[in-house]
Amino acid sequence: MSRLVPSSLALVCAFVAAAAAAAAPTRIPDAAVSTATALRDRALHDDTAWNVTESLTTEVGPRLAGSDNDLRAREWAIAKFKALGFDKVYTEPVTFPKWVRRSEHAAIVAPFPQPLAVTALGYSPGTPAGGLTGEVMLFPTLDALKAAGDAVRGKIVYVGFRMQPHQDGHDYGMGSTVRTHGPALAAKLGAAAFLLRSAGTDSNRTPHTGVTQWEADGPRIPAAALSAPDADLLEHMAARGKPVQLKLDLDCGMDGTYTSANVIGEITGRRHPGQVVAIGGHLDSWDPGTGAIDDAAGVAIAMAAGHLIGELPQRPDRTIRVIAFANEEQGLFGGRAYAEAHAKQVGKHQLGSESDFGAGKVWRMSASVKPEARGAIQQIADVLAPIGVAYDAQRPGGGGSDLSQMHAKGMAALSLTQDGTRYFDWHHTGNDTLDKIDRDELNQNVAVYAAFAYMAAQAKGDFGSAPGAFAHDGAGD
Ligand SMILES: [Zn+2]
Numbered sequence: 001m002s003r004l005v006p007s008s009l010a011l012v013c014a015f016v017a018a019a020a021a022a023a024a025p026t027r028i029p030d031a032a033v034s035t036a037t038a039l040r041d042r043a044l045h046d047d048t049a050w051n052v053t054e055s056l057t058t059e060v061g062p063r064l065a066g067s068d069n070d071l072r073a074r075e076w077a078i079a080k081f082k083a084l085g086f087d088k089v090y091t092e093p094v095t096f097p098k099w100v101r102r103s104e105h106a107a108i109v110a111p112f113p114q115p116l117a118v119t120a121l122g123y124s125p126g127t128p129a130g131g132l133t134g135e136v137m138l139f140p141t142l143d144a145l146k147a148a149g150d151a152v153r154g155k156i157v158y159v160g161f162r163m164q165p166h167q168d169g170h171d172y173g174m175g176s177t178v179r180t181h182g183p184a185l186a187a188k189l190g191a192a193a194f195l196l197r198s199a200g201t202d203s204n205r206t207p208h209t210g211v212t213q214w215e216a217d218g219p220r221i222p223a224a225a226l227s228a229p230d231a232d233l234l235e236h237m238a239a240r241g242k243p244v245q246l247k248l249d250l251d252c253g254m255d256g257t258y259t260s261a262n263v264i265g266e267i268t269g270r271r272h273p274g275q276v277v278a279i280g281g282h283l284d285s286w287d288p289g290t291g292a293i294d295d296a297a298g299v300a301i302a303m304a305a306g307h308l309i310g311e312l313p314q315r316p317d318r319t320i321r322v323i324a325f326a327n328e329e330q331g332l333f334g335g336r337a338y339a340e341a342h343a344k345q346v347g348k349h350q351l352g353s354e355s356d357f358g359a360g361k362v363w364r365m366s367a368s369v370k371p372e373a374r375g376a377i378q379q380i381a382d383v384l385a386p387i388g389v390a391y392d393a394q395r396p397g398g399g400g401s402d403l404s405q406m407h408a409k410g411m412a413a414l415s416l417t418q419d420g421t422r423y424f425d426w427h428h429t430g431n432d433t434l435d436k437i438d439r440d441e442l443n444q445n446v447a448v449y450a451a452f453a454y455m456a457a458q459a460k461g462d463f464g465s466a467p468g469a470f471a472h473d474g475a476g477d
Contacts (some may be wrong), residue, residue, distance in 0.1 A: 026373040026461030028380070035458075036383050036451040039308055043447035044387070048307050050439050052080060052300035053359075057290040057434045064287040065327035066098035066258035073283050074263050077299070077324045081265030084307040086322070087315075088268060091261035094326040094337040098258040099123050101287060102251040104224065106195075109133060110245040112237060117227040118195075119288065120252045121179060122211035122330050124223040127193070131249030132156075132222065134192045138238050142178055145185060153190035156246050157182075158197075160231055165201040167363065169420030175199030176210065183212045183223035193248050194223040197231035202425035205229050209286050209428045211330045222250045260284075260326040262334045265303070267310040269319040269457065277456045278352035278411070279305060279449055280323035282334060282402060289432030293423065297437060297445075298355035299324050305449035309457075316457035318350055325402040328356065335402025339409050343467075346410045351456040351463045353414040354400025355445060358427075359437040360419035361388060362448045366395035369412045370464025376455070377463075383451050387444055389416075396470070410470060412463035416448055 028036075056076060063073045074091065081089040099122050106118035134156040139145040145152070145159055161178045163171040176199055183194040198208035207227040214220050226234065238244050263283060269275060281298025285291020306322040325334030342349070351369070365384060367377045374393070381391035398404050399413030407413040419441075426432045456463070464470075 023372045024461060026376040026459050026463060028376050028455045028459050032455055032458035033379060033383060035312065036455045039454055040383060040387065040447040040451040043304070043308055043450045044443050046304065046308060046443065046446065048084070049300040049304035049442050049446045052303050053292060053296045053437060053442070054434060055080065056296040056299065057292045061290045062287040063283060063285040063291050064101070065096065065260060065284040065330055067287070070258070070260050070284065074261055077263035077283055080303065081263070084303060085310045086265035086267060086306065088266040089264070091263050092337065092341055093259050093261050094334050095257055095259045096327050096330065096333040098255045099330065100252060100255045104252065105131070105249040106224065106226070107247050108234065108237060108244060109247050111240065111242045114233065116230040116233070117205045117207050118224045118230070119207040119209040120250045121183065121209060121223045121225060123214060124183070124212060124250060124252055125220050126250045126253045127222045127248055131247050132193055133245060133247045136234065136238065136244045136246050138235065142182055142185065145182065149189060152186060154192055156193045156195060156248065157186040157191040158195040158234060160197040160235060162197065163199060163201050163424060165421050165424065167419055167421050168417060169357070169423055172199060172424060179210050179225065180213045183221060184214050184218055187219040187221040191221060193221050196225050198225040198227055200228060200424050200427060200429065203228050204431060206429040206431050209288060222248060224248065224250060262326050262338055263324040265306060265322045267306050267320040268315060269317055270315040271317040273319050275318040275348050275350050276321040277318055277350050277453045278321050278323060278403060278406065279453055280325060280354045280403065281356055282328035283324040284327045284329055285432070286329055286428045288430040290434065291432060292434045293358040293432050293436055294427055295328070295356050297359035297442060301355045301442065301445045301449055304446045305453055308446070308450045309454050316454055318457040320453050320457060328402050332402055332405060335405040338402065339405035342406065343409050346406065347466050349406060349411040349465045350459070351412050351414065352399050352403045352406060353397070353416050353452070354403040355416070355449065356401040357418040357420055358423040359442045359445065360421070360423065361441045361444045362416045362418050363388060363390065364392055364417040365389050366392045366415045367397040367413070368407065368470045373412070373461065373463040376459050376461070380452050380455050383455065384448055387447055389448060407470060410465055410467045412465045412470070414452065418445065
């Protein structure tokens with residue numbers, strides 16, 4: 001330091017330099033904000049996402065991971081990315097155990113014989129050929145089942161947790177816990193089979209499937225969901241005080257392993273092609289419906305957002321990467337494979353968010369980013385506020401289902417929370433079909449994704465992605 005520089009000025013200079021190096025705020029240039037605003041408004045009146053959803057549900061339909069339609073869906077996605085003008089289209093392998101569903105039946109055989117609408121849970125083994133008949137023991141909650149202990153030995157266990165509809169869908173936390181953990185618990189207690197009231201909020205005779213989880217070396221028993229009206233029926237019959245005998249006949253089970261793939265389309269960045277904004281949805285679905293809300297809509301929202309950015313006169317500064325994930329439904333296999341394959345490039349992921357909660361409007365945004373990027377998040381929030389998105393600065397962002405795995409590695413992430421009030425009426429049922437999607441609400445999602453992805457791609461500075469960042473901010477979804 002020269003003695004000619006007054007010491008106070010030297011101190012100020014040193015402070016400014018240190019502050020600039022340590023904490024330069026991330027900023028989105030004005031031009032990018034106005035382009036994003038125009039993108040937002042264009043997306044509200046663009047048919048791409050609807051057309052993509054219609055195409056996937058019509059031309060492929062149900063997309064159970066590992067089924068023949070798994071391959072057809074990937075071929076569809078590759079062709080669709082190309083048709084939508086993406087610069088680069090490629091796949092990355094995802095391997096998982098394959099589960100197959102062949103048939104499923106249930107009926108009460110005594111005291112008042114009646115058929116029941118039932119669906120096997122993913123990873124359920126089948127019953128012995130010809131079915132399994134036993135006495136049903138009913139429990140309102142998993143805790144009540146736990147407390148029953150040995151008493152359930154040889155019985156068919158039923159757990160009847162009732163989900164209520166909410167905008168944020170929070171009852172699915174317990175609903176899905178009964179489904180994922182109930183069968184393994186009942187099996188350990190010696191039960192012969194497990195049934196649950198569907199994890200859903202409807203009153204249709206459409207049972208809700210979904211995956212269950214076993215301990216690696218633990219016992220496994222046939223496990224299935226009853227539709228809500230059939231769960232009511234069983235409860236009414238049990239209330240008569242006489243033993244209820246039920247017959248369950250499931251033909252399903254494991255069938256080796258299967259290698260699918262994440263299908264990826266990119267709009268290549270012109271200044272920083274190696275830095276990516278990651279968006280997406282999952283390509284697989286459950287098999288009773290056509291997987292429209294779960295998750296053709298998410299794939300379509302992300303594809304349409306990437307497409308609209310690709311239609312701009314100039315490529316964005318950073319790459320927009322749209323990922324159609326393989327096998328989310330049976331355990332985030334696509335998301336985990338992506339996070340493993342890209343763990344070393346976590347710092348190259350500018351920001352990420354996946355759409356996987358239907359096609360209802362986005363009503364809330366939250367973020368997990370470094371403190372110096374909060375101003376840029378506020379800029380994004382300001383563009384999204386006029387279309388009904390409220391920024392909650394107190395909540396973390398989780399990145400959505402599959403991308404939660406990359407967030408766990410340190411990717412900065414948004415949560416763009418959709419209105420889930422009706423989502424669990426149709427989720428994982430035969431009623432997950434195209435007619436449940438409102439075009440305007442779907443387009444609002446595209447507007448959100450296109451605007452945020454473009455602004456993140458144009459930002460001066462980053463959002464704090466680094467190995468191990470955000471390890472302690474909790475789940476945002
Ligand atoms: Zn999903």
